[in-house]
Amino acid sequence: MAQIQQLENLPFIEYGTLTVDPVNNQHVYFKLNDSKTYLIELSEEGYAERVTRSFPTNSPYKRFRQGVSDAFKISTCARLKHIYRRQNVRDFASFCDSSRLRSIAPKVTQSVKENYRLVQKTLAESPVNGFGFRHLKSEHSDYYIAEDPTQESYCVPKKPIKDSVSGRSKEVCALSKELVALKTREEKYNFVAKVYRNRQALVKKAEESPAVCKSQIVSPSMVICENGGKDLHESLLKSYRRLTPSVFKNVCEFVAQQHSNNIILGDIKSENCVKKGVGEQVRLIDLDDMRPLTAAPLSLDLGTETLLTDNLFTKLVEGEKQAYFNADNYALLLTMMECSSFSIRHELDPNFLRVRPQVSVCNSRNTSSFSNWINKNILEPYRPAVIEFIKNPSVHTLPKSIFELMDWDNCQVTY
Ligand SMILES: Nc1ncnc2c1ncn2[C@@H]1O[C@H](COP(=O)(O)OP(=O)(O)O)[C@@H](O)[C@H]1O
Ligand SMILES: [Mg+2]
Structure with missing residues (x-):
């Protein structure tokens, strides 16, 4: 793999020196060692066009140097790619040669040019991996430069994060x-380019839904996703907060659509649901187990122990088609319930629960909390059927999708 030590020294992308205007990304702030910051206008493609104005480098512009996000680095990376793609040093060189910059900092502009050529050369020499990215490593970051010009490029900082999920x-x-x-934890979990390339169409189609976070595999051990906020397990189950079930509306609609196309999700659980601020809808992440029902199971992990029953598990192993839909619906219903009801949350707590019960979680314990939730949140005519389903999802099937069974306008948290 290519090593480019100097990448961070490149003034053009060094984030202490250059920041994108957070309001208008057609501008960047460029700091030189003459204690001035320059506002530089960018072309559509991200080339520096002209220096618009300059000001002394103290507050408030100092703020731009602090808290500089990866987003900046990523957009810079995309720019780097554009420059590289064009194979045209002239635009870049003319930026460096722009009389104002050159007269202020001839040494800096010279090293910019040299480093730029080095980056360009290293990029050209590094191979394109099975996912269509060139992987460049530097001391502080991993760069994934997309071969496809319409595809985004990424910069992943190597800085360890505290309490990583x-x-x-x-x-x-x-x-x-x-x-x-996200990095795979062990080699055995690595993405296999061939398998995942085949799955891309399915996943990309699913990601058109507002209920799903977008993702991109950039190497056999790395996937980059849109940040969907904290996962519900992390943000909710450890606290005393509850969510109204209506925040699952988009997810339920998405699951219903997938089921109607004979596609199953396979791994619905609170850890795979994320949510941003108040009032926002929940979104799904981790579609690794999503597959057409006709396809052989990708792995023997057929779901989450606590959100599956023994009898359902047996039917999944036997390949019973309906059991796959039931398993998704059972997991989705329990996930919605645990996020919107304290008592059900305790029923599902792994410390209380026999893992993968024979019949269903609500059979082994007090059924009243489940019926209470169903009476508050399911449309009246369907309540008996949903209660039967919750009691034994390997025998009973829901009369309709959860999306159609929910009383979306009146649903509420329960105790
Ligand atoms: N797009 C995302 N937005 C926010 N958090 C995420 C996202 N993707 C993953 N995570 C966090 O990382 C955890 C593990 O990611 P996931 O894709 O579910 O991996 P695994 O296959 O190991 O279950 C999630 O449970 C969640 O906390
Ligand atoms: Mg997961």
Whole structure:
């Protein structure tokens, strides 16, 4: 893999020196060591066109140098790619040669040019991986430069993050307001280019839904996703907060659409649901187990133990078609319930629960909290059927999708 030590020294992308105007990304602030900051206008493609104005480098412009996000780095990375794509040093050189900059900092502009050529050369020499990205490593960051000009490029800082969240197979290794980078925890969980290229069409189609966070695999061990906020397990189940079930409306509609196309989700749970601020809808992440029902199971992990029953599990192993839909619906209903009801949350707490009960969680315990939730949130005519389903999802099937069964206008939290 290519090593470019000097990448961070490149004044053009060094984030202590250059920041994108957060309001108008057609501008960047460029700081030179003459204690001045320059506002530079960018072309559509991200080339520096002209220096618009300059001001002394003290507050408020100092703020731009602080808290500089990955988003900046990423957009800079995209610019780098554009320059590289064009194979045209002239635009860049003319930026460096612009009389104002050259007269102020001839040494800096010279090193910009040299570093730029080095980056360009290193990029050209590094191979394109199975996911269409060139992987460049520097001391502080990993750069994933897309081969496809319409595709975004990414910069993943190597800075470790405190209390990193992880799932069964991936862990968060970099985080910004906009993006989450996840690394596979072990080699056995690595993405296999061939398998995942085949899955791309399915996943990309699903990501058109507002109920799903966009994602992009950039190497066999790295996926970069839109930051959808905290996952519900993390943000909710450890606190005393509850959400109204209506925040799941988009997710329920999405699951219903997928089921009507014979596609199953396979791994619905609170850890795979994320949400941003108040009033925002929940969105799904981690579609690794999503697949057409006709396809052989991708793995033997057939769902989450606590959101599946023994009898359903047996039917999944036997390949019973209806059981796959029921397993998704059961997991989705329980996830919605646990996020909107204290008592159900305790019923589902792994410390209280027998993992993968024979019949269903609500059979082994007090059914009243489940019926209470159903009476408050399911449209009246369907309540008995939903109660039967919750009691034994391997025998009973929902009469309609959860999206159609919910009383969206009146749903509420329960105790
Ligand atoms: N797009 C995202 N937005 C916010 N958090 C995320 C996102 N993707 C993953 N995470 C966090 O990382 C955890 C693990 O990611 P996930 O894709 O579910 O991996 P795994 O396959 O290991 O379950 C999630 O439970 C969540 O806390
Ligand atoms: Mg997950």
